[in-house]
Amino acid sequence: MPIVQFTPFSSLVQPAFWHALTDFKIDVLRLSDDSVTIHGSYATGRSVKDRESGAEIALGCNLSVGGESFSKTDRAPAHSAQVTGVFKNYNTIEEFKAADKTALFAQVTDEIWKSITVDHSTAQLNRFLLITFADLKKYKYYYWFAFPAFVAKPAWEIQGDWRAASDEFNDSFLSAIEATQLASPRAFFLVRPKTGSDEPEIAPVEEYTQFFANVAPEQRTIAFLDPSATPSNPGWPLRNLLTYLHTLHPAPSYRILCWRDSERPNGAPFKSRFGVVSQGAGEVAVQTEKPTAVGWEKNVQGKLGPRVADLAPMMDPTRLADQAVDLNLKLMRWRILPALDLEKVANTRCLLLGAGTLGCYVARTLMGWGVRKITFVDSARVSFSNPVRQPLFEFDDCLNGGKPKAACAAERLKKIFPGVNSSGHNLSIPMPGHPIPPASVEQAKKDVAALEKLMDEHDVVFLLMDSRESRWLPTVMGAAKGKVVMNAALGFDTFLVMRHGVRASLAKGDRLGCYYCNDIVAPADSLTDRTLDQMCTVTRPGLASIAASTAVELLVSLLQHPDGINAPAPPPQTQGSEPPQGSEGVLGIVPHQLRGFLAQFRNMPITGAAYDRCTGCSETVIKAYETQGFEMLLKAFNEQKFLEELTGLDKLYDEGEAALEAVGWNDDEGEDDF
Structure with a gap:
C-alpha cells in the first residue's frame, strides 16, 4: 500500500506580527531571552483555479501568526483552529545563530509527548516553536519556525487512495458536520452515525473510549481540520493525531476524515477527503517510548535554515518614525531605570507660552522625552534674526513680513515627527503696567x-x-488652577529655571515660591523706552538651549517623583553629602530653582518659600481672581498701584519709610567714625 505523504506546515507571518514583536521586545522582553507562549492559527486548505487549464492549484498549508499572537486573550479567526507555540527571542544575531536548536526542539516534543501520554489531551498536538532575532534599528527580523511531528515506524500507509468524503458519506451527513464546525471549530474530533438516523454525532477525541464503546470499527471516524488542499496529501496535524491514536487507542487501522469544508460556498461540492490508514499488515505494536520527531521549516531556498523579513522598504515612514522615536527612552528602562514611567511623560500635555529661542528648544527637548501634545502661544512673527538662534524656523519663514511664530513652530514640529500633536495660537497676553484702552x-x-x-x-x-510682566497672568492662572508651572528666564550669561509652588502645600506651611515671590514691587512696564540691546534678549548663544533643557529635565524629574507636583525641594547639602531619604525620585532630586552661571560653568540649586504678599501667587491675589475674574485682572492691567494695595505691599513701603525716619543720625560725627 502507498505510504501516506503529509503536507508540511508553512509559516505565514502577518506584517502586524513584526510590529507587535517590536513593541513586545522593547516594552516587555527588553533583555530577557526567556521563552514565552504565543498563539497561531490555521484554517482549512484552500485552492485556486488556473484560468487557462481550469485545474485546481493547492495553496500553502499555512500556520499564521499576527499582531495579536502575543496577547493572552488572543482568539483564532473564524473557521480556524488556534494553536499555542513557544517563542524565544535572542538579543544578538550571534546568539540566534548559536542557539541550541536541538535542545529547544526536544523540549517542545517532550511537552507534546507528555500531553499525549500523561494528560491524554490533543490540545498540544500542533504545538510549534519560533526563534527570532529582531534587528530593530534596521527593521530586519530573522526567524525560524519548527512544527514538530512524530515519525511513525513503520510508516503509515493508505488503503487504496484518498478519495472524496462524499464517496463515503452522504451530503446530509457532511452538512451536519459542517454546521457543527461552523458553530464551534474543532482541530480534532470523532464522528459516528447517530443510532437510527443518518445524522452524525460528534465528540472530542479525548472521549474515544466512551464514544466508540459500542460502535463497529467500520463506523468509527476520526476527523481533523485539514490545512492542506492537496487531494492526495493530508496536512501536517494528522501526523501527531495518528501518534496519539496509536499510543492510546491502538488499532489495525483508522478511518480518517480530512475536513476541508469550513467555508464552502452554498451549492459547491464538498472538498473534504476520506481514507483508511494503517501501519502495515503485521501485529499492532503499542507505542511506549517517545518517537523521534521532525519539523524545522525550510527557508525560501528549500534548505533547513532561518528566514529573514526586511520590513524597512515596505513600511510606512510615519509608522517607522513612531516606533523609532522613543527607542532611546525605552532602552533606558532595560538596565538603567526600570522604574521609569515613560507613559506618564508621554501623556503630559504641555503649553508653551513663547515660541522664541526658549520655546523652540523646550519643544525639541520635550519631543525627545516622548511628549506628544505640545501647544505654542505667541503673538510675534518670525524675523530675520530668529532662524540662527531658534531651531524651529528657517529663512523662508521670515519672508513677506514673517510667518506667525506659534503656528510656524507647531507646523515644524510635525515635519520633524508627524506623530506629534502640535498647534499654535496667535495670542497677546495682557500685562500689568500696560493699560488697555476702552476700545480694546x-x-x-x-x-x-x-x-x-x-x-x-x-x-x-x-x-x-x-x-517680566508677561509672566504675571499665567502665573496667577496656573496657581488658581493647580497646574505645573515651569519658568525659564535668561540673562547675558546666567539663567533661572524654576517650578512654581502649588496651593496644596499651603496647609503644611512649606509652599514653594513663584517667580514674583522675591519681589516687593508689582510687575510693571519694562518694555517702553528701551534701547535696541534692551529690546532683544542678549545672551550667550548656548545659554538658551542649556536653560530650556534644564527646564524640561526638571519637569520630567517632577513627574517621576512619587509626590508629583507636591514633591519637596531638597534641603541644602554640604559638598559630598547624600540627599536625605525621600527627597529623590526615579531621576534624582527635584530642586525648586536652578540658577546657572555660564561664566563659572556652575549651577546653584536654591529654595525659596512662598511670600504671603506676593503679587503673583498669594492667596489674596488668587482669591480675588477666582471671585472677580476679568474685572480684577483689568484693574491689575490698568491701575499702577492696584496689586501693591491688594497684597499690602504699599503698607510694607510705609513701614519701611517709617523705620528709616525713626533712626537717629548724628551728622556731627566725622567720617573716621563710620
Whole structure:
C-alpha cells in the first residue's frame, strides 16, 4: 500500500506580527531571552483555479501568526483552529545563530509527548516553536519556525487512495458536520452515525473510549481540520493525531476524515477527503517510548535554515518614525531605570507660552522625552534674526513680513515627527503696567478667556516669554488652577529655571515660591523706552538651549517623583553629602530653582518659600481672581498701584519709610567714625 505523504506546515507571518514583536521586545522582553507562549492559527486548505487549464492549484498549508499572537486573550479567526507555540527571542544575531536548536526542539516534543501520554489531551498536538532575532534599528527580523511531528515506524500507509468524503458519506451527513464546525471549530474530533438516523454525532477525541464503546470499527471516524488542499496529501496535524491514536487507542487501522469544508460556498461540492490508514499488515505494536520527531521549516531556498523579513522598504515612514522615536527612552528602562514611567511623560500635555529661542528648544527637548501634545502661544512673527538662534524656523519663514511664530513652530514640529500633536495660537497676553484702552477691552477679555481655556486643556505651562510682566497672568492662572508651572528666564550669561509652588502645600506651611515671590514691587512696564540691546534678549548663544533643557529635565524629574507636583525641594547639602531619604525620585532630586552661571560653568540649586504678599501667587491675589475674574485682572492691567494695595505691599513701603525716619543720625560725627 502507498505510504501516506503529509503536507508540511508553512509559516505565514502577518506584517502586524513584526510590529507587535517590536513593541513586545522593547516594552516587555527588553533583555530577557526567556521563552514565552504565543498563539497561531490555521484554517482549512484552500485552492485556486488556473484560468487557462481550469485545474485546481493547492495553496500553502499555512500556520499564521499576527499582531495579536502575543496577547493572552488572543482568539483564532473564524473557521480556524488556534494553536499555542513557544517563542524565544535572542538579543544578538550571534546568539540566534548559536542557539541550541536541538535542545529547544526536544523540549517542545517532550511537552507534546507528555500531553499525549500523561494528560491524554490533543490540545498540544500542533504545538510549534519560533526563534527570532529582531534587528530593530534596521527593521530586519530573522526567524525560524519548527512544527514538530512524530515519525511513525513503520510508516503509515493508505488503503487504496484518498478519495472524496462524499464517496463515503452522504451530503446530509457532511452538512451536519459542517454546521457543527461552523458553530464551534474543532482541530480534532470523532464522528459516528447517530443510532437510527443518518445524522452524525460528534465528540472530542479525548472521549474515544466512551464514544466508540459500542460502535463497529467500520463506523468509527476520526476527523481533523485539514490545512492542506492537496487531494492526495493530508496536512501536517494528522501526523501527531495518528501518534496519539496509536499510543492510546491502538488499532489495525483508522478511518480518517480530512475536513476541508469550513467555508464552502452554498451549492459547491464538498472538498473534504476520506481514507483508511494503517501501519502495515503485521501485529499492532503499542507505542511506549517517545518517537523521534521532525519539523524545522525550510527557508525560501528549500534548505533547513532561518528566514529573514526586511520590513524597512515596505513600511510606512510615519509608522517607522513612531516606533523609532522613543527607542532611546525605552532602552533606558532595560538596565538603567526600570522604574521609569515613560507613559506618564508621554501623556503630559504641555503649553508653551513663547515660541522664541526658549520655546523652540523646550519643544525639541520635550519631543525627545516622548511628549506628544505640545501647544505654542505667541503673538510675534518670525524675523530675520530668529532662524540662527531658534531651531524651529528657517529663512523662508521670515519672508513677506514673517510667518506667525506659534503656528510656524507647531507646523515644524510635525515635519520633524508627524506623530506629534502640535498647534499654535496667535495670542497677546495682557500685562500689568500696560493699560488697555476702552476700545480694546473686549478683545483683551477674549484673549484672557482663550488663555484660560488653553490652560484648562493642558497639564503643564512653560513661561518662556521675553518680559517680566508677561509672566504675571499665567502665573496667577496656573496657581488658581493647580497646574505645573515651569519658568525659564535668561540673562547675558546666567539663567533661572524654576517650578512654581502649588496651593496644596499651603496647609503644611512649606509652599514653594513663584517667580514674583522675591519681589516687593508689582510687575510693571519694562518694555517702553528701551534701547535696541534692551529690546532683544542678549545672551550667550548656548545659554538658551542649556536653560530650556534644564527646564524640561526638571519637569520630567517632577513627574517621576512619587509626590508629583507636591514633591519637596531638597534641603541644602554640604559638598559630598547624600540627599536625605525621600527627597529623590526615579531621576534624582527635584530642586525648586536652578540658577546657572555660564561664566563659572556652575549651577546653584536654591529654595525659596512662598511670600504671603506676593503679587503673583498669594492667596489674596488668587482669591480675588477666582471671585472677580476679568474685572480684577483689568484693574491689575490698568491701575499702577492696584496689586501693591491688594497684597499690602504699599503698607510694607510705609513701614519701611517709617523705620528709616525713626533712626537717629548724628551728622556731627566725622567720617573716621563710620
